[in-house]
Amino acid sequence: MSRIAACFTELKARGRKAVIPYIVAGDPGVELTVELMFTLVEAGADIIELGVPFSDPMSEGPVIQRGHERALERGMRLRGVLEVMTEFRKHNEHTPVLLMGYANPVEHMGHAQFADRAFASGVDALLTVDIPPEEVAGLNHELRRVGMDNIFLIAPTTPAARMDLIAKEASGFIYYVSLKGVTGAGNLDREAVARSVAEIRSHTSLPICVGFGIKDGPSAAAVAAVSDGVVIGSALVQRLADVAQAGGDDAAVLAAARDMLSDIREHVDGNVSSAA
Amino acid sequence: MTIDLNPLSFSNQPDADGRFGSYGGKYVAETLMSALAELEAVYRQLSEDADFQAEFDYDLAHYVGRPSPLYEARRWSDEIGGARIFFKREDLNHTGAHKVNNTVGQALLAKHMGKPRVIAETGAGQHGVATATIAARLGLECHVFMGAEDVQRQSLNVYRMKLLGATVVPVTSGSATLKDAMNEAMRDWVTNVDNTFYIIGTVAGPHPYPMLVRDFQCVIGREARAQCLAQNGKLPDALVACVGGGSNAIGLFHPFLNDETVAMYGVEAGGLGIETGQHAAPLSAGSPGVLHGNRTYLMQDADGQITHTHSVSAGLDYPGVGPEHSWLKDIGRVNYVSANDEEALAAFHKTTRVEGIMPALETAHALAYAERLAATMTPDQHIVVNLSGRGDKDILTVARLEGIEV
Numbered sequence: 001m002s003r004i005a006a007c008f009t010e011l012k013a014r015g016r017k018a019v020i021p022y023i024v025a026g027d028p029g030v031e032l033t034v035e036l037m038f039t040l041v042e043a044g045a046d047i048i049e050l051g052v053p054f055s056d057p058m059s060e061g062p063v064i065q066r067g068h069e070r071a072l073e074r075g076m077r078l079r080g081v082l083e084v085m086t087e088f089r090k091h092n093e094h095t096p097v098l099l100m101g102y103a104n105p106v107e108h109m110g111h112a113q114f115a116d117r118a119f120a121s122g123v124d125a126l127l128t129v130d131i132p133p134e135e136v137a138g139l140n141h142e143l144r145r146v147g148m149d150n151i152f153l154i155a156p157t158t159p160a161a162r163m164d165l166i167a168k169e170a171s172g173f174i175y176y177v178s179l180k181g182v183t184g185a186g187n188l189d190r191e192a193v194a195r196s197v198a199e200i201r202s203h204t205s206l207p208i209c210v211g212f213g214i215k216d217g218p219s220a221a222a223v224a225a226v227s228d229g230v231v232i233g234s235a236l237v238q239r240l241a242d243v244a245q246a247g248g249d250d251a252a253v254l255a256a257a258r259d260m261l262s263d264i265r266e267h268v269d270g271n272v273s274s275a276a
Numbered sequence: 277m278t279i280d281l282n283p284l285s286f287s288n289q290p291d292a293d294g295r296f297g298s299y300g301g302k303y304v305a306e307t308l309m310s311a312l313a314e315l316e317a318v319y320r321q322l323s324e325d326a327d328f329q330a331e332f333d334y335d336l337a338h339y340v341g342r343p344s345p346l347y348e349a350r351r352w353s354d355e356i357g358g359a360r361i362f363f364k365r366e367d368l369n370h371t372g373a374h375k376v377n378n379t380v381g382q383a384l385l386a387k388h389m390g391k392p393r394v395i396a397e398t399g400a401g402q403h404g405v406a407t408a409t410i411a412a413r414l415g416l417e418c419h420v421f422m423g424a425e426d427v428q429r430q431s432l433n434v435y436r437m438k439l440l441g442a443t444v445v446p447v448t449s450g451s452a453t454l455k456d457a458m459n460e461a462m463r464d465w466v467t468n469v470d471n472t473f474y475i476i477g478t479v480a481g482p483h484p485y486p487m488l489v490r491d492f493q494c495v496i497g498r499e500a501r502a503q504c505l506a507q508n509g510k511l512p513d514a515l516v517a518c519v520g521g522g523s524n525a526i527g528l529f530h531p532f533l534n535d536e537t538v539a540m541y542g543v544e545a546g547g548l549g550i551e552t553g554q555h556a557a558p559l560s561a562g563s564p565g566v567l568h569g570n571r572t573y574l575m576q577d578a579d580g581q582i583t584h585t586h587s588v589s590a591g592l593d594y595p596g597v598g599p600e601h602s603w604l605k606d607i608g609r610v611n612y613v614s615a616n617d618e619e620a621l622a623a624f625h626k627t628t629r630v631e632g633i634m635p636a637l638e639t640a641h642a643l644a645y646a647e648r649l650a651a652t653m654t655p656d657q658h659i660v661v662n663l664s665g666r667g668d669k670d671i672l673t674v675a676r677l678e679g680i681e682v
Contacts, residue, residue: 055582056455056567058462059305065449077579103303103566108580130303130566134293155307157469162309180307181467 003096003124004149004172007046008207008228017268018173018209018229019044019220021236021261022100024051024067025084026076028244028253034087035250036240036257041095043258044265049127049231052081052101059129061184063234067241078105078114082121089122098125098151098172106139115142125149125172133162133169140169153177154200156192167204173228174200176210184234188213194226217267224268236260286533286609289600294483297606299599302482304569307466316484318389323491328384335380336495339413340370342377344496346503346660352630352647359513359653361646363633363663364500364528373636373665374496374524375406379475381492383410386473393417393472397461399426399454399520400591400638401433402665403477408442418442421460423453426590433669451584454520454594458568478521479598482569486598493527500660501531508658514539514649517662518642519559519612520592522601524664529610540609542601543645545587546616556585558597559605559612572599588617588677589637589670615644623647624667624674636665637673 001009011018021040025033037048053071057064078101085097099118106114106128118126125148131139133152143150149172154163157180166174178193197208210223211231220230236257243256289296302312322328336342344365353361366374379396386394394416398404404420411418420437424446427434437444450456458481465474479486479493504512515532517525519542532538547555555561558573565574567582575583575595587593604610615623620637623644628634635643639662646661653659667674675682 055450056459058459058568059466061463062449069449072581077581079579104574104576104582105580107566107571108576108578129305130569132302132304132306132309134309135301135303153306155305155309157307157310159310162306166306177305177307180469182463 002147002149002172004047007096008173011046017224017227018046018207019261019265019268020047020049020209020229020231021045022049022051022231022233023240024053024064024071024237025081026053026071026074027067027237028070028240029250030074030076030080032250032253033084035254037088038091039254039257040261041092043261045095045261046229047096047098049098049100050081052078052099052105054102054105057102059182061182061234063184063238067237078109082117082123085121085123096124097122098127099123100127100129103128103130111139111142115146115148119146119148123148125151127151127175129153133165136169151175156180156196160199160203163200163203167206170204170206173207173209174204175231176200176208176227177212178210178223179213181212183212188219188223190222190226193223197227217263220264221267221270230268232264287530289603290483290487294487296600296603299564299571299602300483300486301571302569303566303571304482305466308469311469312482312484315385319385319484319488322385322388328388332381332384336377340376340380341368342495343499344368346500346507349627349631352627353650355630356647356650358650358655359657359659360655361650362512362658362660364496364660366496366524366662366664367633367635367666371402371406371409372668373402373406374493374527374662375403375477376409377495377527378477378489378492378523379403379406379410381488382473382475383414383416386416386475387414389473391471391473393468394475395419395421395461395464395472396475396477397421397454397457398477399423399457399593400589400636401426401430401437401669402591402636404442404444405433405436405440407475408437408440411442412440419445419464421445421447421457421464423451423457424448425452426454429673430590430669432672453585454590455582455596462568478523479526479600480521480568480570480572480596486570486600489523490526490530490600493523494530496524496527496662497529497531500528504658504660511535511538512658512660513537513653514541514659516541516543516642516646516649516659518543518592518638518664519597519601520545520556520594520638521596522598524662526598526600528660528662533609540611541645541649542610542612543641544612544614545589545592545641546614547586549616550614554586555614556587556593556595557614558595559601560614564602567596570599572596572602573605588620588673589641591636591638592641613645615641619644621674621677628667633663634667635663636667637670639664
């Protein structure tokens with residue numbers, strides 16, 4: 001069983017929902033990334049989503065775009081992300097990590113080489129925003145060969161017929177993009193998300209996690225209540241960048257990450273009043 | 277417009293998945309996949325609809341001013357002393373470039389799909405102007421994304437777009453040029469996909485764009501082919517066009533692809549010289565990858581990051597190229613070459629002074645290569661150069677480069 005499948009089995013047994021923080025590898029600091037991952041796990045992350053910096057992150061809003069730019073300026077590339085993973089796995093064998101990025105760095109490394117190197121460094125899954133199921137055959141062949149999961153997005157614009165196509169190629173979990181737009185945009189409509197998640201469930205038995213538009217504990221709790229997990233991206237990237245840019249040292253950045261994720265964990269677990 | 281039913285191998289691309297050989301495809305976020313499918317279905321239906329064709333042909337004749345002339349550059353050809361050079365005068369189109377052929381077509385699609393809002397990316401501003409123009413005529417809301425650096429170097433076109441009622445959005449992310457404008461247009465589209473039609477300006481992007489932009493631009497080559505036969509009694513020996521994304525080039529080349537005797541040259545922007553790495557010539561010095569929805573030749577580094585480009589012409593300053601060009605390169609049907617900034621500027625002055633035709637700096641790259649090519653040929657041979665745009669927009673750039681205050 002893959003780490004991700006095991007993770008959701010365990011969560012289900014305990015009646016919990018997945019909390020999945022997203023950070024851009026190398027932001028707000030290259031050396032800080034591994035420490036940040038440990039901190040997020042300690043603060044309650046079930047799975048970590050690690051952004052692979054790309055020069056042209058077409059689906060990202062301004063917050064994560066700037067995260068990619070900062071990471072690239074510091075020299076973080078796909079190869080560096082795999083080094084971060086190797087380091088992380090020296091101390092954590094348990095927490096699943098998925099890489100989220102764009103097609104070209106993976107294409108450039110080559111599907112087979114990417115699969116071998118990513119798996120060897122302890123990566124569990126890949127989410128490439130710009131590789132829809134129609135284009136994924138070659139890549140998926142290699143990911144399956146090494147036993148890595150491929151996470152796919154389903155959007156509010158995805159018709160039922162495409163859900164079957166996506167479910168056929170996907171493994172690990174389904175990532176439901178809760179709104180039309182780029183990362184960090186807009187506000188969530190909980191009822192609409194609930195309806196969409198229910199619709200997706202009729203096409204797949206995979207867990208369904210929801211991202212885009214989750215800003216804080218209450219919005220995370222609202223979405224977690226109608227899905228299997230939540231992804232927190234832009235709000236976290238923004239918070240860490242704010243602390244770093246205000247002159248905060250590594251300890252301050254880690255503390256901010258811990259505070260934010262702990263708060264989200266508590267809300268998702270229902271340990272605080274939803275009126276909070 | 278007619279759909280090309282020619283069964284020969286060069287003209288039956290792309291396949292059902294939008295692929296030209298291994299290039300093309302649909303590499304976009306899931307949110308856009310159903311919009312692309314809808315666009316493809318509407319386009320396939322309308323491209324066989326006689327009323328739609330008549331509407332498009334009417335607009336090309338009465339609004340754009342087609343057919344554009346095929347003009348023999350006698351004085352310049354005499355001076356070179358080699359092949360005779362003919363200009364396909366796309367600069368005489370309404371708005372001054374070939375871009376309008378495509379925007380007229382796509383705006384008609386937007387109208388038929390009931391989309392009240394159009395967006396576009398632009399580099400030199402020609403596609404932005406052509407989009408703003410047709411949006412004004414059809415009463416569509418129009419937003420044009422333009423790299424902040426290009427907003428500076430193409431200020432005249434920025435003002436033209438504003439006069440036409442468009443909102444020009446300067447893009448400061450990345451290198452603040454055409455590729456970043458395209459990123460931003462994609463981000464807008466993914467957010468406003470319900471009411472927005474994205475009018476892509478070149479033969480790049482996800483399927484069906486490379487196909488439908490090509491089909492709309494093929495009027496250039498169809499006219500040129502008929503004009504060569506009527507005026508000269510024979511097909512040309514060579515075609516030359518500049519290639520950024522490659523829409524004017526594919527428009528000229530495509531109707532000739534099955535004419536084996538016609539050689540073709542796509543001229544990329546050599547910038548400061550291919551050897552310096554400061555250029556915008558992915559077919560000459562790049563490698564295949566995935567960007568902006570399609571697999572194609574790209575300028576990229578050892579980690580698959582897209583590298584910054586350089587060209588004196590904003591319209592060629594793009595790290596990718598249309599996927600059909602990548603395929604035509606690999607199969608050897610078209611030769612892809614380059615002309616650098618200096619050669620393009622020299623050609624700009626040359627055709628202005630010798631023919632009284634001031635070309636766009638993009639077009640000047642094609643002219644620079646045509647001059648080189650013509651010198652190796654004989655006076656009984658003919659070259660058709662796509663005079664893809666006029667140079668008024670570049671006057672300030674040229675003056676600045678030469679230290680002249682206007």
